[in-house]
Amino acid sequence: MLRIKRVPTVVSNYQKDESEEAARREGGCGRNCLNKCCIQGAKLPLYAFKPLNKIVGDKALPGHESSQPPVAFLDSLLLGEWEDRMQKGLFRYDVTACETKVIPGGYGFIAQLNEGRHLKKRPTEFRVDKVLQPFDGSKFNFTKVGQEEVLFQFEPSEDGEVQFIPNAPIDVENSPSVVAINVSPIEYGHVLLIPRILECLPQRIDRDSFLLALYMAAEAESPYFRLGYNSLGAFATINHLHFQAYYLAVPFPIEKAPTKKITTLDGGVKISKLLNYPVRGLIFEGGNSIEDLSNTVSDACICLQDNNIPYNVLIADCGRRIFLFPQCYAEKQALGEVNAELLDTQVNPAVWEISGHMVLKRKKDYEEASEENAWRLLAEVSLSEERFQEVSALIFEAIASVDNGNGNATQSSLEEPDAKPKSHEEVDAIHPAMVAGTKECLVLH
Amino acid sequence: MALIEQSLNRRYSLYVHEELDELSESFTITDPSISGHPIVFASLGFLKMSGYSKEEVIGKNGRVFQGPRTNRRSVMEIREAIREERPIQISLLNYRKDGTPFWMLFHMSPVFSKDDGSVIHFVGVQVPISPKPRRSRSGVGRNGVNLCEDGSRMRGDIVFGSCRREVCSDSLVELGPVLDLESVLDSDSRGLDIEETCEASDLEKQRAANAIENISSLLTRYSEITGRLVCERRCSLPGAGVLSSSLIISLGRIKQSFVLTDPHLPDMPIVYASDAFLRLTGYARREVLGHNCRFLSGEDTDPSTLSKMKESIRVEQACTVRILNYRKDKSSFWNYLHISPVRNASGKIAYFVGVQIEEGCKDQVRHGLSPEMRQLGAVGAVRVAVRSLSIGAGPSMS
Known part of the structure; x- marks a missing residue:
């Protein structure tokens, strides 16, 4: 079993110390959380988005003016609620007071000095050799956060129009998806999207949840509001299904990297690979519908997690471009193969770091930040070319088998929550030779 | 819409429209200072x-x-490029009104105010890219081959003259046939796979650069008459209180009534005022920029509210007040005002933002x-x- 020690990020004020007894008030556990004890009668704003079949963003075509939505999703709702929590003092620090800069050089890596993010916590052991682990209700999960940390419910609209209800009751039966703050933000507007929060899903991509994340990116209508996902073993610290998102109006180096097209699938989804970037990865774009794109990427993610390959996902450009990176840093770290200098920086290369946004904890690292250093760290994250080819082949095989073998596969939608990801056994049956061994040690390949 | 109409007239003498209309190039002029960074001229x-x-x-x-x-x-x-206020030349696939795509070389360049170094307009030239031989393999077919032969012959024939005017007139003559070829190609290639990239020829690049040059010098000439000079290259560093065009574009997307004031300048003047603020107060932008917000107060404004605001600015804290303000026409309104310090990338306070809500505004x-x-x-x-x-x-x- 491979483990690493790291300081877990505190995403909720209720995560600080789990043995700490919260002051008891009237009713419930006293925390006003989202569990059975407190959720009765609770209300939260509800934003119901229009589940369009096309990626939105360029709505204002000449001669085709679209009607104004009742609420500007990003600029009024999300940022307004976020600023409200900031003024209520719910965050551990003011992230806008953290210095940030673009590192000189051709790539434009972004560095932030954040000395407050990792204070106080003791390092904890994390198992890094199992991408899929069962949900453990005894550990911290998002049902334990206080309701004040939840900004709103995010749901597909039932009548096909955008709706906003300032005070909507929480429908426990239907397990709402919610957007909550991250109390250790790495940029302004840093939030967590927690699909069907009350179902207590482990950190594991499924088609419906991924589609929900894509809809959120589209709804924000800003190319600078990005969503990210870290699998277990790729620096997710909480095993409760969640995506992260924040707002930074600067292009990420990954978005600028040149790409080379590999193929276009039947559904119109174009798959390319990154060129001239320290981390090898795939890019998914296009598609005849937002679901085509979403399903293709979900199937790729499902293939990776079923094959126990840790990965990160960046949803960029309003959901139009999705970057997928299989990675092996944590495993190398556990095996003692990462050099001490890199480990000293305590930078955990998760989705944001891989995309080129580096949050540094020490002033020294910030001042000395160079393209070379950033490159060196990210190069450690990447699979080798040989292994990347192997993993890509695995992904393409999985996507193709879904594409050809099963016409229904592309019809899964938010209305069909039963669409099951491919089970482990099925995947094994398709390519037993490739899977054997990958569960042991990725690096040695 | 008035702002859009005024965009050119504010800088250039009236005849600029006619002159621009005479140019045969395909180009647009956009104004980053107007909300939405709209096109204010299309050739x-x-x-x-x-x-x-x-x-x-x-x-x-x-x-x-x-x-x-x-x-x-x-x-x-x-x-x-817009964000960094610099020129860019890049191949881009655009779409016509009828939905057909076409490759063009897009060349965009800022036009600066000679006075304060701010970006006044962006000029964007579109040069159609003629099809290349190696691109025909994706099924353009028989026609494609013919087109490409034409294309290469055409390119070979052109000789660069030392005089720019010569090159330009060559380009103009050539424009016709290229457009025709394009339309043939399009009717043929509809539904086929559009190539990932389409590299423009040196001639096309030169043509785009020449067009930019022409338009920019025309704009410069017409700004001389009004005395509000523009130039192609930034002649002076942005002056104090001048926001970058990219910041203005971003702020322009925010629909609420708000102003930014700069605490580092004497008397903390307004450096940005949103359209909604101008609508709310009745002032024109130039009447408020560079002025302290106190012109909003009047004889019945409560002095204790003003001192509360001053104090929160002094201690760099956010505050919300209900204050009696006055419009340009002297009518008053209750302003539910929120003030907060705003930090820049180095974490230091760069501005204070004041967001106004008119009380009782249904x-x-x-x-x-x-x-x-x-x-x-x-x-x-x-x-x-x-x-x-x-x-x-x-x-x-x-």
Whole structure:
């Protein structure tokens, strides 16, 4: 079993110390959380988005003016609620007071000095050799956060129009998806999207949840509001299904990297690979519908997690471009193969770091930040070319088998929550030779 | 819409429209200081190429001509050039009104104010890219081969003259046939796979650069008459209180009434005022920029409210007050005002933002989100814009 020690990020004020007894008030556990004890009668704003079949963003075509939505999703709702929590003092620090800069050089890596993010916590052991682990209700999960940390419910609209209800009751039966703050933000507007929060899903991509994340990116209508996902073993610290998102109006180096097209699938989804970037990865774009794109990427993610390959996902450009990176840093770290200098920086290369946004904890690292250093760290994250080819082949095989073998596969939608990801056994049956061994040690390949 | 009409007239003498109309190039002029960074001029060549009427194009943002196959990375590069206020030349797949895509070489360049170094306009030239032999393999077919032979012969024939005017007239003669070829190609290639990239020839690049040069020098000439000079290269560093065009573009997207004031300048003047603020107060932008906010107060404004605001600015804290303010026409209104410090990328306070809500303003409630929440949303959006757009400027700006 491979483990690493790291300081877990505190995403909720209720995560600080789990043995700490919260002051008891009237009713419930006293925390006003989202569990059975407190959720009765609770209300939260509800934003119901229009589940369009096309990626939105360029709505204002000449001669085709679209009607104004009742609420500007990003600029009024999300940022307004976020600023409200900031003024209520719910965050551990003011992230806008953290210095940030673009590192000189051709790539434009972004560095932030954040000395407050990792204070106080003791390092904890994390198992890094199992991408899929069962949900453990005894550990911290998002049902334990206080309701004040939840900004709103995010749901597909039932009548096909955008709706906003300032005070909507929480429908426990239907397990709402919610957007909550991250109390250790790495940029302004840093939030967590927690699909069907009350179902207590482990950190594991499924088609419906991924589609929900894509809809959120589209709804924000800003190319600078990005969503990210870290699998277990790729620096997710909480095993409760969640995506992260924040707002930074600067292009990420990954978005600028040149790409080379590999193929276009039947559904119109174009798959390319990154060129001239320290981390090898795939890019998914296009598609005849937002679901085509979403399903293709979900199937790729499902293939990776079923094959126990840790990965990160960046949803960029309003959901139009999705970057997928299989990675092996944590495993190398556990095996003692990462050099001490890199480990000293305590930078955990998760989705944001891989995309080129580096949050540094020490002033020294910030001042000395160079393209070379950033490159060196990210190069450690990447699979080798040989292994990347192997993993890509695995992904393409999985996507193709879904594409050809099963016409229904592309019809899964938010209305069909039963669409099951491919089970482990099925995947094994398709390519037993490739899977054997990958569960042991990725690096040695 | 008045702003859009005024955009050229404010800088250049009236005849500039006629002169611009005479140019045969396909180009647009956009104004970053107007909310939405709209097109304020489109040449006849552009309208012909895109198939839109003038009315359909003026006031729109250039992104409306992009479509599903437009390379997103190229779009991002253009966004970056705007942000960095620098020229860019890039191949781009655009769409006509009838939905057909076409490759063109997009060359965009800022026009600066000679006075304070701010960006006044962006000029964007579109040169259609003629098809290349190696691109025909994806099934353009028999016609494609013919077209390509034509294309290469044409390129071979052109000899660069030392005089720019010569090159230009060559280009103009050539424009006709290329457009014809394009339309043939399009009717043939509809539904086929559009190539990932389409490299422009040196001639096309030169043609785009020449067009930019022509238009810019024309604009410069016509600004001389008004005395409000523009130039192609930044002649002076942006003056104190001048915001970058990219920050202005970002702030322009925020719909609420707000101002930014600069605490580092004497008397803390307004350096940005949103359209909604101007509507609320009745002033024109030039009447408020550079002035302290105190012109909003009047004889019945409570002095204790003013001192509360001053104090919160002094201690660099956010505050919300209900204050009696006056419009330009002397009518008063209760302003539910939120003030907050805004930090730049170095973490230091760069501005104070003041977001106004007119009390009892019913139309603000119909949006479902409380006015207070929308007010805070505006504060957040301002924070992101200021922080993000000062990030490239290196260490500490103030």
